[in-house]
Amino acid sequence: MSLTNEHIKEKLVEKFGEQVNNFTEPHGMLTFEAPKELNLKVLNFLYDAPELKFRFLTTLCAVHYPQQKEKELAVVYHLHNLEDNVRIRFKIFTDISKPDIYTATGLFSAANWLERETYDFYGVNFIGHPNLKRILNVEEMDYFPMRKEYPLEDSTRIDKDDEMFGRGGTFGYGTEKTDQGTIAEAEKNNEGEAVL
């Protein structure tokens, strides 16, 4: 009997009851959620159960939903069953002020670098990770780039001015001056007036 989404869902509900919830199937891939304390139990169950055998962690990443208070950061695991060629998605949500998740490195070695990347870009703290430090960004960086918390442009830059970012400036050939100067202009002391 082939491994269908209903079968996986039945087995999960049988084992965990109401704690696994929100089963959806976007584009045919079964997706479900569970509370973050159960993440290792669910992963272990999916790994060990003889009919389920989800032994391949395809990817692990995070999503930041700034509008959902108390559940801003989601960590998403994609697991794959190599024998029956079935993939599922498992999401856990956590609060952004306390983003602690148990690490899956005990079960999947691939999770080591994937969790480091998730920490680097979203600030998710994986408890029990052997080497949780930044992997792709510069080590001195003090913010988490993929969180949607701050403006896209760095307002302290002086080499790129308003005109390049589409605010004010002119559409001329650069021969005209306007009243509102660009950021670089504002640094200068010029007493010249707008020349049209």
Place this chain on the structure above:
Amino acid sequence: MDRPVSYNIHPKGLEKDISMAEMPEGSMGEGFFATTLDKVVGLARKNSIWPLPFATSCCGIEFMATMGSHYDLARFGSERVGFSPRQCDLLMVMGTIAKKMGPVVKLVYLQMAEPRWVMAVGACACSGGIFDTYSVLQGIDQVVPVDVYVPGCPPRPEAIIDGIIRVQDLVGKESLRRRNSQQYKGLLESYGIQ
């Protein structure tokens, strides 16, 4: 139906013989030629620049095309591209340099022996290019002093060759005392290089 070729269809002869470099000014006599040292040294150096291609991304591919036979860089003296900074004169940085890669470029530059020149090929090496983001270094001139910038995304091989020709001009006209001068030392100090 193909459009017939309409440019460059009449082969032109060369305007002057390019197989020999031009002689610098000097006084000649029977069996001797006297000129200033920096002209001779400049002439020798400029026609045998050994580049170090620090090719990171797409501009590196354009460099590969430049080194190929169609746009030949070897005819300018750069037949031997070395990948060791100890043996090269010109550091060609081609491609996007991430902030994490900045110290690596600086280390490669430090390992080069004087006289050394740096060419930034492509928009990303000149100024960060289209990648105005948290991870890309906005121009390699934040870590190493650059002599020639070749803009383009990617620059055509002809543009890279134009950059090499400008480097040749710089090399040929450089004074022999420049590398010991206060101004050059001040430039290196501003980059934190002793």
